[in-house]
Amino acid sequence: MIVRHGPTPREFWIGLGRAFAGALIFAVPVLMTMEAWALGFNLHPWRLALLLAVTLPMLVLLHKYGGFRQTVALQDRVADAFVAILVAAVAATAVLFIFGIVTVEMPLREVIGKIAVQVVPGSLGASLARAQLGSSSLEEEEIPEPGYAGELFLMVVGALFLSVNIAPTEEVVLIAYKMHPWQEIALVVGTLALMHAFVYEFEFRGSHSPEPGAGFLSIFFRYAIVGYVLVMLVNLYILWTFGRTDGAGFSETLSAVVVLSFPGALGAAVARLIL
Amino acid sequence: MTKNSAKGDKQQKQSDNKGITRKPGTSVLEWIVAGISCVALLAVLSYLVIDGLSGRNGIARIVVLPLEVAATEGGYVVEFAAANSAGQSIAAVEIEGELRSGDEVVEESSATLDYIPQKSRRKGALIFRRNPEAYDLRLFASGYSEP
Numbered sequence: 001m002i003v004r005h006g007p008t009p010r011e012f013w014i015g016l017g018r019a020f021a022g023a024l025i026f027a028v029p030v031l032m033t034m035e036a037w038a039l040g041f042n043l044h045p046w047r048l049a050l051l052l053a054v055t056l057p058m059l060v061l062l063h064k065y066g067g068f069r070q071t072v073a074l075q076d077r078v079a080d081a082f083v084a085i086l087v088a089a090v091a092a093t094a095v096l097f098i099f100g101i102v103t104v105e106m107p108l109r110e111v112i113g114k115i116a117v118q119v120v121p122g123s124l125g126a127s128l129a130r131a132q133l134g135s136s137s138l139e140e141e142e143i144p145e146p147g148y149a150g151e152l153f154l155m156v157v158g159a160l161f162l163s164v165n166i167a168p169t170e171e172v173v174l175i176a177y178k179m180h181p182w183q184e185i186a187l188v189v190g191t192l193a194l195m196h197a198f199v200y201e202f203e204f205r206g207s208h209s210p211e212p213g214a215g216f217l218s219i220f221f222r223y224a225i226v227g228y229v230l231v232m233l234v235n236l237y238i239l240w241t242f243g244r245t246d247g248a249g250f251s252e253t254l255s256a257v258v259v260l261s262f263p264g265a266l267g268a269a270v271a272r273l274i275l
Numbered sequence: 276m277t278k279n280s281a282k283g284d285k286q287q288k289q290s291d292n293k294g295i296t297r298k299p300g301t302s303v304l305e306w307i308v309a310g311i312s313c314v315a316l317l318a319v320l321s322y323l324v325i326d327g328l329s330g331r332n333g334i335a336r337i338v339v340l341p342l343e344v345a346a347t348e349g350g351y352v353v354e355f356a357a358a359n360s361a362g363q364s365i366a367a368v369e370i371e372g373e374l375r376s377g378d379e380v381v382e383e384s385s386a387t388l389d390y391i392p393q394k395s396r397r398k399g400a401l402i403f404r405r406n407p408e409a410y411d412l413r414l415f416a417s418g419y420s421e422p
Binding site: 007008009012016038041042044045046048049052053056073075076078079080082083085086089106107108109110112116 | 300301302304305306308309310311312313315316319320322323324326327364366390392393394395422
């Protein structure tokens with residue numbers, strides 16, 4: 001008797017097609033942002049390399065809770081993460097080439113930089129395609145229910161999903177300039193309230209009670225507050241990677257982080273709906 | 276064997292009508308795609324690390340060369356290529372052109388290039404009312420900002 005491991009070639013191609021669709025949907029805002037093209041060659045190469053290197057373990061961990069197929073063992077998740085990165089790179093190359101943003105006579109460094117910036121949202125999209133575009137019957141297995149650390153990790157990925165789309169734009173720094181400190185405080189309070197409301201008070205599809213019976217304060221401090229701080233740290237890292245913190249003072253950096261944490265926290269709050 | 280295969284055996288082992296036993300896991304085809312991706316990612320990471328080691332500091336060196344002059348209804352269009360040979364990108368590059376007759380500047384024109392990435396060149400054009408071929412044409416960059 002023949003023993004076949006994993007999906008058939010046909011199922012694999014279907015999964016790959018879904019991954020392409022997901023990569024395009026998630027990366028299209030960044031693909032069509034002018035600042036993101038410039039980041040490709042302005043970024044310090046080591047920061048770009050670090051961003052790519054961090055993406056891989058993040059995808060491996062993310063595939064534990066979803067992915068373009070239900071994978072079980074670690075080696076399968078590693079394979080899926082690599083496929084997601086390749087799919088994202090191919091999709092970004094094709095689109096940027098058709099747009100004329102990447103051309104054959106450009107130096108290699110510019111081409112690699114422009115595509116590498118797109119790999120983070122693209123590979124995230126490729127990985128989430130299965131969750132986003134309907135479930136597959138390839139391999140039915142219950143997705144493990146994440147624990148506290150898993151919940152926080154999903155929040156971080158949700159934050160990354162929106163932050164990476166918005167962080168390259170000039171608008172983040174511009175809004176930070178325009179805001180008065182009181183408005184910044186209002187934004188922090190408002191963001192926290194929205195975050196708590198979105199996840200744990202409203203009856204959304206993905207809403208769930210991680211700990212039935214836990215009080216308002218316990219949930220608020222352990223999820224909204226901790227989640228918001230994690231979102232801020234992720235956004236600080238993203239802003240640093242994109243060179244937005246270079247030469248900026250402490251208060252300027254903090255303002256930009258607070259501004260970017262508004263979309264970031266919304267992403268974190270709805271993470272359980274889409275991931 | 277791992278606990279995964281035991282779990283998989285219970286839940287997923289299913290025989291289709293051709294007598295093929297299905298097991299969860301990764302197919303050879305996917306491993307090939309994953310392998311290609313792994314090699315490509317490592318190549319890009321090494322390239323970026325080496326590029327970082329080669330140093331990016333230093334002042335931009337900009338050379339502006341005229342490519343072609345075309346007479347149009349709107350004036351004489353002088354196409355140029357501005358090359359930045361430094362390892363650092365520059366933004367808002369001001370390119371200026373002068374038509375000289377001896378020491379006297381007869382006509383001036385300028386253009387701005389949004390970006391010139393490191394070790395790259397970008398094209399643009401200056402427009403003069405007089406024929407540049409009748410004068411001494413000088414092209415130079417007069418300033419830039421760091422992105």
